[in-house]
Amino acid sequence: MTTDAFHEHRALLTGVAYRILGSASDAEDVVQEAWLRWSAVDPAKVDDPRAYLVTIASRLSIDRLRSARSRRESYVGEWLPEPVSDIPDGAEQAELADSVEFALLVVLETLSPLERAVFVLREAFQFPYAEIGEVIGREEAATRQLARRARDHVQERRPRFEADRAARRRITERFLRACMEGDLDGLTGLLADDATLVGDGGGKAKAPLRVLEGASKVGRFLAALPGNADRFLASLGLGPTVAWADARTEVTEVNGGPAAVVSLGGRVVALVVLDVADGRVQHVYLVANPDKMSRLRTPGPS
Structure with a gap:
């Protein structure tokens, strides 16, 4: 039962982690760590496995991104996201696919880790503000403010792709x-x-x-x-x-x-x-x- 619940949401967790981190290898590490933590939990005590797992994966991604930002200060030259031929969560909806466009991931690098997590959870996956607030440990009003600031920042810098x-x-x-x-x-x-x-x-x-x-x-x-x-x-x-x-x-x-x-x-x-x-x-x-x-x-x- 524990394994089934995790595998049901594994693609979602991978998609969330990749968009927050911009690195497929780091996202895989996050999902593996999320599994280890999930396997140690009594599922009978978890009311909503999806919300619980997304919270674990998001928090792990935020922590890893903070650490990665520090390491990237010594990176040789410019740092760009790790590209993927296949969208990590197999997304077919246009909105979800757009949220993993390479140039957008470049813009997301200019957000703070918290802003990036809020932007991904809200704009890509349409999580409610209250639920996102629980993920990042903020009140709903503060979460909305973070989301608005991140959205304005991205809209200002997001590449103007050719429509066709x-x-x-x-x-x-x-x-x-x-x-x-x-x-x-x-x-x-x-x-x-x-x-x-x-x-x-x-x-x-x-x-x-x-x-x-x-x-x-x-x-x-x-x-x-x-x-x-x-x-x-x-x-x-x-x-x-x-x-x-x-x-x-x-x-x-x-x-x-x-x-x-x-x-x-x-x-x-x-x-x-x-x-x-x-x-x-x-x-x-x-x-x-x-x-x-x-x-x-x-x-x-x-």
């Missing part, structure tokens, strides 16, 4: 092709004048240590990637038998939206996610840290 996902996919395909060909004109033609690029190599792969700003700077960096491929491959420990010309590429769904995935030697080596608005690329997110690639499917032949 098909258009986003087409632009991502053109962008990927221009990157792989080193086509500077093609890239700058797609970039907004004030475009930015955030790279995450984690000190384990070649990537910009600081945010690049402006279409010219971003375009030049991306167009130079094919020419710098040997150094990039060497940083990943890929030997001379693996050549950039053998790279497989695909535009596929990552975190519920279109993204460009690049693989070499049977492993994903790079992910590019674009924030597209008004037909132009506003922000480029480049993930190359090999520790963050395990939840991505390897592309087929390009």
Whole structure:
């Protein structure tokens, strides 16, 4: 009975933890710890297993996020969320899928741990304010205030995605092709004048240590990637038998939206996610840290 109750809500717990943490591996650790705590509880004394388990997982996620924020101060370069090919909770509803979009997770990184937990529980999963207050140990009025502050913050900074996902996919395909060909004109033609690029190599792969700003700077960096491929491959420990010309590429769904995935030697080596608005690329997110690639499917032949 205890096991059945936990497995009934496991996907929900994983989804909550991933959205709060931005890391699938950390979310899995949280769910495992939640199971250990649940298995030590007498289920007959729990009126609402779902609420009880969400409370455990949320509190564990908040604690882990606070610890992670401290560790990330020594992270090499910029930190980006860990991408996933499959939404952790298997969400099919558009609202729930939107809440795991990669660019939104980037914005959620700017919230405090409590604000982020409240935002996730309210905006993604529609938990009542009173129930969220019990999770975070706040009165309902204070919880509403936290939720309002978090929502205003996210709305102010949330990327203005192109409404048509098909258009986003087409632009991502053109962008990927221009990157792989080193086509500077093609890239700058797609970039907004004030475009930015955030790279995450984690000190384990070649990537910009600081945010690049402006279409010219971003375009030049991306167009130079094919020419710098040997150094990039060497940083990943890929030997001379693996050549950039053998790279497989695909535009596929990552975190519920279109993204460009690049693989070499049977492993994903790079992910590019674009924030597209008004037909132009506003922000480029480049993930190359090999520790963050395990939840991505390897592309087929390009």
